[in-house]
Structures are given as C-alpha cells and as structure tokens.
Amino acid sequence: MKTYTQLSDIQSELQSGKLNLPEVVDSFLNKIESSKLNAFLEVFDRESKEKAIEIQSKIDAKTSGKLAGMVIGIKDNLTYLGHKVSASSKILEGYEAIYTATAVQKLIDEDAIIIGRLNCDEFAMGSSNENSAFGNVSHPLKQEYVPGGSSGGSAAAVAAGLCHASLGSDTGGSVRQPASFCGVIGMKPTYGRISRYGLIAYASSFDQIGCFTTNVEDAALLVEIMSGADDYDSTVSDRIIENYLPLKKDKKYKIAYIKEVLDHPSLDQEIAKAFKSRLDDLKNKGHEIEAVNFPMLEYMVPTYYVLTTAAASSNLSRFDGIRFGYRSKQAVDIESTYVKSRTEGFGKEVKKRIMLGTFVLSAGYYDAYYAKAMKIRRLILEQTNDILKDNDFILIPTAATTAFKKDAIKDPIQMYLQDIFTVHANLSGMPAISLPLDNHSNGLGFGTQLIAAPFQEKALLDFSSQLMNKNESNTYNNN
Numbered sequence: 001m002k003t004y005t006q007l008s009d010i011q012s013e014l015q016s017g018k019l020n021l022p023e024v025v026d027s028f029l030n031k032i033e034s035s036k037l038n039a040f041l042e043v044f045d046r047e048s049k050e051k052a053i054e055i056q057s058k059i060d061a062k063t064s065g066k067l068a069g070m071v072i073g074i075k076d077n078l079t080y081l082g083h084k085v086s087a088s089s090k091i092l093e094g095y096e097a098i099y100t101a102t103a104v105q106k107l108i109d110e111d112a113i114i115i116g117r118l119n120c121d122e123f124a125m126g127s128s129n130e131n132s133a134f135g136n137v138s139h140p141l142k143q144e145y146v147p148g149g150s151s152g153g154s155a156a157a158v159a160a161g162l163c164h165a166s167l168g169s170d171t172g173g174s175v176r177q178p179a180s181f182c183g184v185i186g187m188k189p190t191y192g193r194i195s196r197y198g199l200i201a202y203a204s205s206f207d208q209i210g211c212f213t214t215n216v217e218d219a220a221l222l223v224e225i226m227s228g229a230d231d232y233d234s235t236v237s238d239r240i241i242e243n244y245l246p247l248k249k250d251k252k253y254k255i256a257y258i259k260e261v262l263d264h265p266s267l268d269q270e271i272a273k274a275f276k277s278r279l280d281d282l283k284n285k286g287h288e289i290e291a292v293n294f295p296m297l298e299y300m301v302p303t304y305y306v307l308t309t310a311a312a313s314s315n316l317s318r319f320d321g322i323r324f325g326y327r328s329k330q331a332v333d334i335e336s337t338y339v340k341s342r343t344e345g346f347g348k349e350v351k352k353r354i355m356l357g358t359f360v361l362s363a364g365y366y367d368a369y370y371a372k373a374m375k376i377r378r379l380i381l382e383q384t385n386d387i388l389k390d391n392d393f394i395l396i397p398t399a400a401t402t403a404f405k406k407d408a409i410k411d412p413i414q415m416y417l418q419d420i421f422t423v424h425a426n427l428s429g430m431p432a433i434s435l436p437l438d439n440h441s442n443g444l445g446f447g448t449q450l451i452a453a454p455f456q457e458k459a460l461l462d463f464s465s466q467l468m469n470k471n472e473s474n475t476y477n478n479n
Contacts, residue, residue, distance in 0.1 A: 043116040065110035082208030090130040091345030101198020119153030127418035148178030155182040173422025175210035176434035180398035191429035195230035203311035220244035247465040256391040306373035313357030398434040398447035
C-alpha cells in the first residue's frame with residue numbers, strides 16, 4: 001500500500017473511496033508484525049480492526065471526527081481503560097488501567113485509532129531506551145544504534161512507518177531527543193497546556209504529554225485536540241485554545257541563539273556547522289538573528305536531576321507490592337513485601353534515581369541540594385523570559401550528537417548530559433519542538449530545536465512549518 005505521511009492526504013482518499021480504513025490498519029499491523037525494532041510492547045490488533053470498520057462507516061456517512069484515518073501508538077506510561085500499562089517496568093506486571101488518560105480520550109473522541117502501546121525507558125527514566133524491562137528499542141535505520149529516550153519506541157514507530165503518529169511524555173527532553181535521533185518531529189507543549197491525567201508520573205512539575213509526527217500540520221492538529229482544561233488536573237490551563245491550522249509560513253521573526261550552546265565542547269562539529277549555516281540562511285531570508293548569553297547552561301542538568309529525582313522518590317512510593325502490580329514471592333511480612341517487591345520490581349536506573357531523590361530531600365541535605373536547585377530553576381525561568389521578551393524564539397540544536405550505539409555510554413553522568421540542550425524547556429515550562437532538518441555524514445539525522453514563550457504554540461508551529469518546507473517526509477521506512 002502507498003505510504004502516506006500526512007493525515008489530510010489519507011482523509012482525502014478515504015473520502016473519495018480510493019482507500020478504506022480497514023485496509024490502512026491491516027497494512028500497519030503487517031508492518032508491525034515484521035518489524036524487528038521492539039517498538040511495540042502490545043498491539044491491539046482485533047480492537048483496531050473493529051474500530052477501523054466502525055470509523056469507516058462514519059466516514060461514508062460523513063459524520064467522522066477530525067482524526068478519522070489516523071492510526072496512533074501510545075507510550076506505555078499513558079493509561080487506556082481495560083488495557084495493560086506498565087511504564088515498561090516489572091513493578092506494574094499484569095496491571096490494567098481503570099481509566100483512560102484525558103489526552104488519549106480526546107483523540108479517541110475524534111476517531112483516532114489506538115493501535116498499541118509503545119516501549120520506553122522504565123518510568124520514562126533514560127535517554128537511550130536501554131532501561132526498559134522488556135528489552136531495548138532499536139534505531140529504525142541502524143539497529144545497532146539507540147533511538148533515544150525515554151520515548152524511544154514512540155519515535156522509532158513513527159520513523160519506521162508503523163503508525164501515523166504517536167504520543168510520548170517529555171520530562172527533560174524525552175520527546176524531542178528521540179525525535180532528533182530518529183528523524184521525525186517531536187513536540188512538547190507548554191507545561192499545563194495538555195492534561196497530565198492518566199500519565200504515570202515521573203516528576204510532576206516537569207512532565208508533559210507530547211507527540212511525534214512526520215509533518216507539522218499533524219502535530220498542530222494533535223496538540224490542538226489534546227489541549228484544554230480538565231476537571232481531573234488542577235495544573236492544566238483553562239486558557240482558550242487557538243486554531244493552530246492553517247499554518248502561516250511567510251512571517252519574519254526575531255530569533256535568539258545561545259552562544260554557550262554553540263561553544264559547548266560536547267556539541268558535534270558537523271551539527272555546529274549545520275546550525276551556523278541555518279542561522280545565516282535565516283538572516284538572508286529576512287529574519288532578525290541575535291546572539292544571547294545564557295550563563296545558566298552548566299547548571300541546568302544538575303538542577304534538573306536534583307529536582308526530578310526528588311519528585312520521583314515521592315511519586316514512585318505508591319508502587320509498593322501491596323495495592324497493585326508486582327509482589328515478591330519471597331515476602332513474608334509487610335516490611336519484606338515493601339523491600340523485596342521494590343528491589344525486584346524496579347530496574348537499576350529507577351532505583352538509582354529514587355535513592356538520589358531520597359538523599360537530596362533528607363535532613364541535612366535538603367537546603368544544600370533541593371532548596372538551592374529550586375532557586376536556580378527560578379533564575380533559569382527569569383533569564384529565559386528575559387530572552388523571549390525581546391525575541392520570538394530561541395533556536396538551538398536538539399541534541400549534542402546523533403544517535404549512538406547501544407551500550408556505548410557506560411558513565412551515568414555522560415548519559416545524563418544527553419539532556420543538556422533539552423532540559424531548558426522543561427525547567428522553564430516553555431513549549432518546544434524538534435525538527436528533522438539535517439543529516440550527518442554518518443548517515444543519521446539530527447534535529448533543530450525551537451523554544452517559544454508560554455502558550456505560544458501557534459507561533460511555534462507556524463515557524464516550524466516554514467523551517468520544514470521540503471523536509472516534511474524525512475522518515476525512515478526501513479526496519
């Protein structure tokens with residue numbers, strides 16, 4: 001079957017009768033079955049076929065929703081009533097969701113088909129998708145490479161054409177970094193733009209649901225539909241949602257880039273060269289480019305890990321072997337149930353972050369680490385706001401390198417530094433997007449990242465569409 005990269009093209013052919021939705025779903029199911037990426041943990045084959053027949057009848061009757069024809073995979077930390085959800089962890093073994101995440105429900109209400117749940121780093125903790133209890137996800141182009149993390153399964157599935165779009169979560173770059181590695185679009189909206197109800201929490205003041213697509217129009221549509229107030233999430237904004245479509249592609253903008261990023265020793269020289277070339281091109285096209293200083297760059301990763309591990313130590317305390325999920329067979333009393341179930345159920349990286357979080361919140365260390373990190377987060381927000389008062393966007397590389405080989409990074413500090421350019425948007429709560437604009441001489445793609453002021457998703461998507469231009473279909477269909 002023909003490969004479609006944009007929902008509007010699929011809908012046009014579905015409405016004309018040249019294509020039928022059961023045929024589309026069957027094509028994806030066949031691709032998933034033959035895939036060797038380990039992107040899907042579970043495929044809802046029977047259910048997705050039934051939904052395809054149901055939605056096709058709506059299309060024929062001209063009563064279908066905005067997403068009729070779109071097939072979506074969801075990260076395994078989003079709940080879907082009656083379906084398993086594990087956050088790729090043994091600790092949630094056998095657990096079935098008792099409600100559907102608000103973001104997922106909004107997509108279903110517009111006739112999207114949820115085809116399965118996607119592999120990720122355990123509890124969204126990782127930058128390579130090597131921390132899943134169910135095995136690594138492979139890069140869609142080079143299987144010996146990582147797809148990025150933590151939403152690696154979501155990025156790889158879209159890049160390999162196993163679904164039209166997918167949902168991920170972004171706590172410190174977990175949508176944008178794998179999007180950069182896999183050559184797709186990854187968007188994280190403003191914190192509070194999309195309800196987190198039904199998203200298994202890692203760090204509640206950082207987590208945000210985002211999406212992966214192969215074109216800006218589909219990303220705009222998904223974010224618009226998922227956005228808005230929710231009675232189940234007190235942190236979500238009730239601000240009126242703009243119509244993101246149609247996208248404007250001809251406006252001139254004022255764009256800032258951070259000097260310290262381009263001078264950072266971790267930045268691959270080919271990526272730096274391509275980024276400088278893009279700045280020159282934008283200037284030649286009439287955009288105003290400004291170099292800015294951001295001295296907080298070196299503090300962002302330590303601040304992020306102090307605050308997120310502290311949150312994780314609290315959020316993950318509910319997984320105790322008592323109420324649901326995995327319980328150790330070696331447990332003989334309440335204490336051993338807690339200790340053994342958590343020891344056996346959590347993976348190494350999750351246990352490490354729980355211990356770090358417990359340490360920074362402990363007596364004698366709270367002021368030295370957690371309280372200080374909170375103050376630095378405030379400074380980061382203030383400095384970012386100052387930049388965006390005078391500029392429409394901050395433009396920086398998404399990641400310092402392209403995808404790396406599996407098991408190539410053994411030093412945990414070096415792995416944490418993979419987030420150095422993405423944590424900025426999470427610490428400040430700003431919307432950000434990664435665009436697959438360039439390819440490296442090693443044959444792998446890398447992304448360019450845009451950060452905008454809070455709730456400026458419309459402008460962010462407009463300019464993203466302008467930047468993408470001829471790059472819309474840059475996907476890997478080899479698996």
